[in-house]
Amino acid sequence: xxxxxxxxxxxxxxxxxxxxxxxxxxxxxxxxxxxxxxxxxxxxxxxxxxxxxxxxxxxxxxxxxxxxxxxxxxxxxxxxxxxxxxxxxxxxxxxxxxxxxxxxxxxxxxxx
Amino acid sequence: xxxxxxxxxxxxxxxxxxxxxxxxxxxxxxxxxxxxxxxxxxxxxxxxxxxxxxxxxxxxxxxxxxxxxxxxxxxxxxxxxxxxxxxxxxxxxxxxxxxxxxxxxxxxxxxxxxx
Numbered sequence: 001x002x003x004x005x006x007x008x009x010x011x012x013x014x015x016x017x018x019x020x021x022x023x024x025x026x027x028x029x030x031x032x033x034x035x036x037x038x039x040x041x042x043x044x045x046x047x048x049x050x051x052x053x054x055x056x057x058x059x060x061x062x063x064x065x066x067x068x069x070x071x072x073x074x075x076x077x078x079x080x081x082x083x084x085x086x087x088x089x090x091x092x093x094x095x096x097x098x099x100x101x102x103x104x105x106x107x108x109x110x111x112x
Numbered sequence: 113x114x115x116x117x118x119x120x121x122x123x124x125x126x127x128x129x130x131x132x133x134x135x136x137x138x139x140x141x142x143x144x145x146x147x148x149x150x151x152x153x154x155x156x157x158x159x160x161x162x163x164x165x166x167x168x169x170x171x172x173x174x175x176x177x178x179x180x181x182x183x184x185x186x187x188x189x190x191x192x193x194x195x196x197x198x199x200x201x202x203x204x205x206x207x208x209x210x211x212x213x214x215x216x217x218x219x220x221x222x223x224x225x226x227x
Contacts, residue, residue: 034215043116043203043218044155089155093214098143098162098207100216102155 002027006090006103013080013110021075021106023064023090031092033057033066033073034100038087047075047088080110114138116219118204124225130192133222135204136185145216146179146189147203155203161187194226 007022025031032051036044048057053068064075073090090103117136125131137144145160159169164181172179176195181187191198201223205216 032214036218043220044205045218046215049215098209098214099145099157099160099168100214104154 002031002092002094002097002101004090004092004101004103006088006106008104008106010107010109013108015082015110015112016079017110019075019077019080019084019108021088021090021108023073023075023103025071025073025090025092025101027071027092027094029095029097031094033064034091034093035062035064035073035075036089036091036102038089038105040086044089080108082110082112084108085110116204116206116217118202118219118222120222121220122223122225124227125194126227127195128193129226130190131194131198131224131226133189133202133204133224135187135189135219137187137204137206138208138217139185141206141208141217142184143207143209143214143216144181144187145205145207146187147205148200149203149221150200158189191224194224196226199224199226 003026034049035047037047038044048059050057050066056065062077064073087105087107089105091100119134146158148156158171159179161181179189201221203221205218207216
């Protein structure tokens with residue numbers, strides 16, 4: 001079945017540091033890939049997405065590239081801010097499947 | 113759009129009581145999902161509906177849990193009787209099949225505490 005594996009946290013960074021969260025997936029078909037972010041006390045929000053190989057999703061300074069050859073969708077941001085402190089979830093939706101398979105989530109804390 | 117609306121935002125109840133959580137999906141969305149989030153088990157899909165019909169309820173933990181969607185703009189998740197291990201944050205999400213990537217939009221969640 002479909003599954004997502006993302007790096008375990010927690011991750012603690014200083015402001016303006018570079019952030020990478022690794023995500024790899026297993027899927028039977030050709031999935032769409034997502035990163036969701038959950039700020040403290042809130043629901044999950046879609047951060048970015050990619051629907052085909054080599055697509056790059058981007059939003060709020062975050063980027064992730066759909067790599068079919070390595071079945072990966074790593075999240076990156078060049079200079080994090082305190083406001084980026086949140087839990088980040090990698091997820092996939094296989095073709096014609098409306099369910100999302102989520103990773104376990106990675107807690108990121110950015111210190112001033 | 114107002115987004116996905118959930119009520120109540122917080123619920124505290126005693127063991128054995130009935131609990132009803134409510135969700136209003138985004139207008140025009142034809143898929144609705146109920147999730148549970150705990151520290152121990154992470155984010156779990158409980159059940160989802162398409163056009164008000166339950167499609168997959170394999171994630172519903174036991175018979176104490178039930179979900180309904182009487183119309184396109186309203187769904188409930190009921191726990192009867194509630195137990196302390198049901199304490200969690202329950203999320204509702206909705207999506208549309210008119211796009212190609214099926215992203216889901218989440219509500220703010222209901223934090224349930226069963227004492």
